[in-house]
Amino acid sequence: MESARGLVPPRRLVEAQPATAAGWLAELPARAERLLARFGLTLERLVEPGGRASVALLVRRADGERATLKLLAPGEPEPAALELAALRRWDGLGAVRVLDAAPEEGALLLERLHGETSLRSLPDAKATLEALSTLRRLWVAPGAGHPFPSVAERTAAGLGALRATADGEAGPLVARALEVRAELLAAPPEEVLLHGDFRQGAVLAADAERAPWLAVGPEPVVGERAFDLARLVRDRLHDLMASPGAPAIARRRVTRLAGTVEADPERLRGWALYRGVASGVRQLAVGRRADGEALLEFASWM
Secondary structure, three states: OOOOOOOOOOHHHHHHOOHHHHHHHHHHHHHHHHHHHHHOOEEEEEOOOOOOOEEEEEEEOOOOOEEEEEEEOOOOOOHHHHHHHHHHHHOOOOEOOEEEEEHHHOEEEEEOOEEEEEHHHOOHHHHHHHHHHHHHHHOOOOOOOOOOOEHHHHHHOOHHHHHHOOOOOOHHHHHHHHHHHHHHHHOOOOOEEEOOOOOHHHEEEOOOOOOOEEEOOOOOEEEOHHHHHHHHHOOOHHHHHOOOOHHHHHHHHHHHHHHHOOOOHHHHHHHHHHHHHHHHHHHHHOOOHHHHHHHHHHHHHO
């Protein structure tokens, strides 16, 4: 594939985008062509099925170096600018390295990782150890004058959707999630730069000379470590739900994860509950009923 003119956005991306993104989707081929020329890149192929908020193109630079061109869907705040700021703050320590960028175009040129191999390819216990090792590298001070939203600001964006479901079947669980969020934000512990969407699938195999595993796709926020861990608690959720005694296993996972990084298990349990409910409500809203119900059931275990 030498030209992006015939690029067809992956189905997963198209289905996940709101109607207001139709113009961005239609303009993707032209945008990709423009950026390939700007960065002096040769296109190899489109990564499929890809993500729900970006397109990834495997490319080569003029010197033959392999790289990945990531084009992010627009949002508020601008996701490309925030991801770029976080990746530059980490500077390759625990996360993919930025080679070049055009944030005004929503474009990041990143070092090439082994996108087909994430921590989910490992047994769960080993994957969890590697995930925690990666997280410890990412949890740094955000830096003076940083652009990152706080956990309070990030979660506030979804409060309207949650409150709109308060009278529904999941009303008691939603009400509890809102109470827990308020309690957690009332007295937050030390705050650091967080990945924001950390899970085993967001950590990819890299060249062993630099690091065996590196994080990708951050949605960076500033807050407490338990907020990042909360997403990890429900990793491999469908496997977890198929296990005998799943609620007890999930609660033990909270205790184990919190103890490993010296976090408060009660705060981790609270964020796991809140994030599970928030994600479940979002899934239900877009018609993914099975996923939404699974997330709400997980949250009820907390």
